[in-house]
Structures are given as C-alpha cells and as structure tokens.
Amino acid sequence: MERYNLVVVGAGSGGLVVAAGGAGLGARVALVEKDRMGGDCLNTGCVPSKALLRAARAARDAREAGRFGIRGVGDPGPQEARAVMDYIRSCQARIAPHDSAERFEGLGVDVVRGAARLKSAHEVEAGGRILWGRHLVLATGSRARVPEVPGLEEAGYWTNQSVFSVEALPDSLLVMGGGPIGVELGQAFARLGSKVTIVSSSAHVLPREDIDAAAALAARLRGEGIEILDGSRAKKVERKGGRKFVTIESDSVGSRELAAEEILVATGRHPNVEGLNLDGVGIVHGSKGVRVDARCRTSVPSIWAIGDLAGPYLFTHWAGYQARVVVRNTLFPGTVKCDFANVPWTTFTDPEVAHVGWTEAAAREKNLPHRVFKVPFEDNDRAVCDGSFEGNFAKVIAGKKGEILGATIVHPHADDLLAELVLARKAGLRLSSLSDTIHTYPTLSEINRALGDAYNKTRLTPGLKRIFEKIFEWRR
Ligand SMILES: Cc1cc2nc3c(=O)[nH]c(=O)nc-3n(C[C@H](O)[C@H](O)[C@H](O)COP(=O)(O)OP(=O)(O)OC[C@H]3O[C@@H](n4cnc5c(N)ncnc54)[C@H](O)[C@@H]3O)c2cc1C
Numbered sequence: 001m002e003r004y005n006l007v008v009v010g011a012g013s014g015g016l017v018v019a020a021g022g023a024g025l026g027a028r029v030a031l032v033e034k035d036r037m038g039g040d041c042l043n044t045g046c047v048p049s050k051a052l053l054r055a056a057r058a059a060r061d062a063r064e065a066g067r068f069g070i071r072g073v074g075d076p077g078p079q080e081a082r083a084v085m086d087y088i089r090s091c092q093a094r095i096a097p098h099d100s101a102e103r104f105e106g107l108g109v110d111v112v113r114g115a116a117r118l119k120s121a122h123e124v125e126a127g128g129r130i131l132w133g134r135h136l137v138l139a140t141g142s143r144a145r146v147p148e149v150p151g152l153e154e155a156g157y158w159t160n161q162s163v164f165s166v167e168a169l170p171d172s173l174l175v176m177g178g179g180p181i182g183v184e185l186g187q188a189f190a191r192l193g194s195k196v197t198i199v200s201s202s203a204h205v206l207p208r209e210d211i212d213a214a215a216a217l218a219a220r221l222r223g224e225g226i227e228i229l230d231g232s233r234a235k236k237v238e239r240k241g242g243r244k245f246v247t248i249e250s251d252s253v254g255s256r257e258l259a260a261e262e263i264l265v266a267t268g269r270h271p272n273v274e275g276l277n278l279d280g281v282g283i284v285h286g287s288k289g290v291r292v293d294a295r296c297r298t299s300v301p302s303i304w305a306i307g308d309l310a311g312p313y314l315f316t317h318w319a320g321y322q323a324r325v326v327v328r329n330t331l332f333p334g335t336v337k338c339d340f341a342n343v344p345w346t347t348f349t350d351p352e353v354a355h356v357g358w359t360e361a362a363a364r365e366k367n368l369p370h371r372v373f374k375v376p377f378e379d380n381d382r383a384v385c386d387g388s389f390e391g392n393f394a395k396v397i398a399g400k401k402g403e404i405l406g407a408t409i410v411h412p413h414a415d416d417l418l419a420e421l422v423l424a425r426k427a428g429l430r431l432s433s434l435s436d437t438i439h440t441y442p443t444l445s446e447i448n449r450a451l452g453d454a455y456n457k458t459r460l461t462p463g464l465k466r467i468f469e470k471i472f473e474w475r476r
Contacts, residue, residue: 002110004028006330007124007133009116009276012039013316014307015139016099017323023108027331030133031104032126034115038099040141040160040308041316042092048164049184051091053348055084056191060224060350067387078193081169088164116140118277121302135302135330138290139319140276142269142308147176151237155244157263160185170194170261174246176234177266178205180347183221185264187349190226197227197258199248201267204230206347210359210408212374216391217353217410229253237263271309288312294337296326304330313343342426346415351392354414356422357406358397370397370405371458373431375450377411382442388412394447396421402430402455413444420448431455 006022008015011033019031036043065073097103101111114127124131144159146152157176158166163185171194175186178200190196198205198221205221205228206214218228231251238245243259250256271289283298283305284291290305292298298305304326307319322338329335344356363370377383377392388411397406404425409417424433435452439445460468 001123001130001132002030003132003134004030004110005134006030006137007131007135008032008137008139009124009126010039010139010141010272010307010309011037011099011101011104011111012139012141012307012319013041014141014319014323015039015137016104017320018137018139018306018326019104019109020107021324021327022331023104025327025331028110029108030110030112030124030131032112032114032116032124032131033101034113034126037101037104037111038096042095042099044160044164046316047092047095048088049160049181049188050348051088052084052164052188053184053350055079055087056188057350059193060191078169078171081166081192084192085165115275117275118281118283118303121281121300133302135304137323137326137330138276138298138303138305138309139307139323140272140309142271142289142314144265145268145270146265147234147267149234149237151239152234152263152265155237155239155263157265159265163264166262172260173197173262173264174199174244174258174260175264175266177268178202178207178228178230179266179268180206180345182264182266183217183347183349185266186226187221187224189264190221190224195225197229197260199229199232199234199246199258201233202230206353209347209353209355210395211361212393212395213353213355213408213410216393217347217349217351219391220351221349269308269314271311273309294340295329295335296322296338297329312340313345315343315345318343339426342422344418344422346418348415351388351410351412352414353408353410354418355406355408356418357404357425359406359408360395360397363397363405368405369400371400372397373451373454375447375454377444377447379450380442380444380447382444382446383411385442386412386444388444394451396431396451396455398431398455402432403428404431409447411444411447417444417447420445421451432459 005027006029008018008031022029063075112127116124116126173189173194173196175182175198186196186198204214232248236247246258248256289309292305292310296304306322308314346354374395377389383389392411394409407421431452434448439449
C-alpha cells in the first residue's frame, strides 16, 4: 500500500491548492480526480462564465458605441453561439496547463485517475489502488441542484454543465434562479441576442446582497430587455413542438404560462457527497455538505473537507483559502482557524455587485450599532468619462468609530475597487484612513476616498464647527 502525507480527492479549486502547497513544502501527495482536471471553476464555472460575459460585453459595447460619439458601429444582432463558445474554449485552453496532470506530476504530486471511495479514516480506494494518507482531504465540489418541477426532466434543460457547449443561441431563454449564476448567464445570453426571462423565487434577484445593490442591478437588467419575475416559481413544464411552456406561479400576478426555446436551471448547488462512503467511515454530513469545524476538520480527525463540499461559501477563492488553512493544519504543529468575517464576493454582471461583511439589513436585524455611508459614482470624474456612473454607488456600513463592518459596490469594476475595502476591514482600519490615503486622479478608486470623506464630514458636529469658527475669527 502506498503511503502519503496527504491524499487529496478532487482536482478543482480547493484540491489543486492543497496538492501544490503540500508538494511544494516537501510532503508526499496523491491527488485523485475522476473527471477533468481543474474542476468546476475551469471547465463549467468561473472561467467559461467570465469569458461568456466578456463576449457578451463586446456585443453590448458595439450596440452602445454611438453613445460615445463613435459612428459606423451598430447593433450586431443575435450572435452565433458556436463562435462565442470557441472564444470560451480558447480562454480555457490558455489556463488549463496550470491545472493539468502534467504540471502537478512535475511538482511531484502522484495524480491518480478514477472515482475515490473512502475505505477507512486513512485509506482511499481509487483507480484500482489503495492510497494511505496521514491526512485525507475531500474537495469534491458541487453540482447544479435541479428543482422537482413536473415535466422539467422530459422537456430538457441546461445547467452550468451544458450551457458552455451549446451549438445555437436560443431565441428565448427562461432562467430558473435569480442568484449570481442565473443573473450572470441571463445577462450574457440577453446581450448575445436571446430574449431572457429570469424567474426568481425570492423577493428580488441576488437575495443575499444589499437591497439597493440588488435593485440597481435589476433596473439595469430590465433596461436591457430582461424580464424579471420576482417571488415566482416554476410549477410545471410542457414541451409542445419545439418550445417549452413553463407555468409560473407568482406572488404578484398569480399563475402565468411562459414559452421559451430553452430553460437554464440555476437554482442552487448540491454538494458532491455521493459515492464517497462518508457514512461508512463516520463522517457527519447534511444537505449543505460535509460538516467541518473552523479548521476544516470533519467529524473524523484525520479527514478534512474544503470548497463547495463543505461551504459555507461556494467560491473558488474560499476553496483556495480553506486549502491553505488545511495545508497549514495538516503538515505543521498547532492549528489555525478560518477567518469567516472577511470573505468578499462578486457577481460579475454589468454592473458588478461586490460585497464584504455585513449588509445594512443584517446589521439592523442584529441591532448592531452602525451608520451607512453611500456615495454615488455620479461625483467620480473617471466614472463620468467612462460613462459608468448612472445608478452605480459604493456603500459602507460603519461602526461608531468608522470601522468598516461591511461594504457593497455596484459598478462595472466593483470587484477591483472592493479589494481596498477588504484590506482596510481586515487590517482594522477606519474610514478616515481611506480619506487620508492619496488616490491617483482620475481613478474609480477615488470612490473609496469619497467614502472616507463622507465619514469625516460627520465628525464635524455643529458644536465643533462653531468652536472652529470662533478660533478662525479670533485669528483673522
Ligand atoms: C457557472 C458558475 C460560475 C461561477 N463563477 C465563479 C466566480 O466567478 N468566482 C468564484 O469564486 N466562484 C465561482 N463559481 C464557484 C466555483 O466554481 C466553485 O466554488 C469552485 O469550483 C469550488 O471548488 P471545489 O474545489 O470545491 O470544487 P470543484 O472545483 O468543482 O472540484 C471538484 C472536483 O472533484 C472531482 N470529484 C468529485 N467527486 C469525486 C470523486 N469521488 N473522486 C474523485 N474526484 C471527484 C470533480 O470531478 C471535480 O473535478 C462559479 C460556479 C459556477 C457553477
């Protein structure tokens, strides 16, 4: 039997980082993968969705060129899905070597092909071999959760598994789900030329986000011709001729039938727990995946779980972060815990919605003493020149002394702009530090200084201002 320091199951965002990190430190590592190296992120998640959004933005830019005084460019009309999918594949091909078996073997990792099954607290069976690990790390990810809607299976639907290899652009697309995946893909297909309807069971799209941010995005999506049905659920699907008819029940308008050429299901994720024999070795798990403590340890001390399989955040950067925590906890003495407070995320629509920490609603609900500072991009000169100011804003939920409890930015470059606020929050800096920091002019990042300025203005109370006035009068 082969003995390893680490046996990693799943070569996606989490597993690859554990394997590279462990091997880089000199540990003996086996990495088991049953499908494509790179997991969801490279093959059916982040990379293809961001490439699709980029292609869709090109179509949008062409349509909007006249706004900037550019003549000779106009609405390009519905796009050829195959050509766009080729662009997506070219992006994946550029990134794939980084996640490839060859690269990992070059790093000294033993890459094993096959589905892994736990045999004991230290043994994994895969590819006809038994791999013994001092520690086992499970990183098997998640897949689309498909709702039980009568007729859906028979009618057929797309998920993130199939949507990036479609042959033709549908004239109409019904997206089930108003979360990040639903709105990103919905906007992309609308911009490429499909008539898109988003059916969202929650009161508004992006239910986890700040309500103003979700409303700003919804307004933008509607402005681009996307129909959004909030508080609505698909009840039945029928296929008639070449079309799919979906009966929707909605809080506001009751029952309604919608016709679409295709349906995209984006109603959440299901952890990949099947086939691992979790119960056989005593690993506690539930509907949200494998239960882990703050150190990423499962109920079996030698077995760890990370990424979408463990949550609570389903992001590549969270999986990678947990991977580093696990490398630290398995290969060195002592243990570290995950930092759950400073986890940023972005929905990569146009505008993007980027967030960290508390939302205003959550702070209110928890009775957290807080103040809200919201600055619009209307006053940011760069955003004005870029034509990216309308409806966009940055908002910070601050504590009594100006500490950053949470932040949300809505802007086409929100993800990059948020990084400064994430660092400030993690370092315990106050909003006044943003005001004191020199930001290059004219940049979008000046929005963060503007947040600091907005906070500083509130420090100047009427009483303090009167004292200043007296002093200045005396010094004249
Ligand atoms: C459409 C879409 C867009 C997304 N966009 C973003 C984004 O922009 N930013 C972001 O941060 N996140 C994004 N995500 C989420 C991100 O893709 C996941 O959070 C991330 O891939 C999770 O990493 P993981 O290591 O847990 O799982 P994965 O990366 O999915 O890796 C799991 C691997 O385990 C393998 N496996 C499963 N079972 C077994 C077994 N029994 N034996 C061996 N191998 C097994 C699988 O084949 C897979 O390769 C997106 C997801 C989707 C669906």
